[in-house]
């Protein structure tokens with residue numbers, strides 16, 4: 001049983017076109033995701049594919065005009081809004097994308113202590129700073145006094161001291177140099193090795209592959225494939241979906257061939273398989289209905305051609 005399981009998730013936003021007219025913008029539909037204790041599962045997909053919205057749906061921090069359907073289970077039980085409120089910041093922690101999430105007016109030691117749920121907060125904060133190589137004087141600093149790398153370590157410390165069972169890292173590496181990327185990813189892998197479930201949201205497939213056990217590939221708001229790390233090898237013959245194969249081939253160290261066309265915008269996603277207009281394998285049936293999610297070779301795929 002997975003610690004976190006997301007089944008058939010749909011998220012839409014109500015938008016007002018005029019004072020009296022409103023419409024529903026569907027940004028996630030029929031999305032599947034799961035992560036277990038001890039695993040890192042990456043969520044990859046291009047900008048606008050719904051990665052952050054998935055994270056926010058799990059955390060229960062979507063804006064009030066969002067409509068959510070489908071099922072989210074945590075520890076085998078339905079993750080209701082009241083459970084989300086209870087578990088967020090304790091059993092479920094977010095490592096946010098930006099260091100701007102730190103309170104600019106509060107000393108960072110104090111911020112980290114706020115997340116400690118059991119035991120002595122000062123002791124816990126000092127121990128975690130020590131583990132992440134933050135010197136004793138850092139606890140009295142304000143966020144603006146920290147380097148980018150130090151600020152990120154403070155964010156990871158905050159998630160770690162909370163004793164979370166599920167850590168969601170939303171784009172933890174953009175703009176970092178190679179050494180810092182390696183460090184940030186290494187910290188996530190370490191959390192998983194200590195028994196956490198880690199959901200790693202990223203654009204960067206190559207980095208994701210260095211630490212992830214499995215990869216969920218999002219396209220236009222739905223999961224098109226869940227693959228194992230080893231499936232990303234050679235020419236991508238083991239990959240199940242034409243989009244994942246195209247992403248793999250587009251990497252600089254592979255064939256470096258771009259995928260023609262672009263991902264449809266929310267609200268303009270075609271019926272059927274959203275990738276069909278760009279897919280070399282597309283046939284009439286692909287345009288007609290969304291392919292069922294099916295298990296294939298110890299993974300999942302939504303494509304009628306996959307075998």
Ligand SMILES: Nc1ncnc2c1ncn2[C@@H]1O[C@H](COP(=O)(O)OP(=O)(O)OP(=O)(O)O)[C@@H](O)[C@H]1O
Nearest residue numbers: 013025027046047048049050051052053054063266
């Ligand atoms: N509050 C909102 N109201 C309406 N649409 C929204 C809202 N928040 C996000 N969206 C739309 O939902 C879609 C998915 O957004 P999301 O932020 O999850 O993408 P993402 O995959 O995280 O992209 P990125 O890689 O750029 O962070 C986008 O088309 C976005 O414009």
Ligand code: NI
Nearest residue numbers: 051052053170
């Ligand atoms: Ni995002």
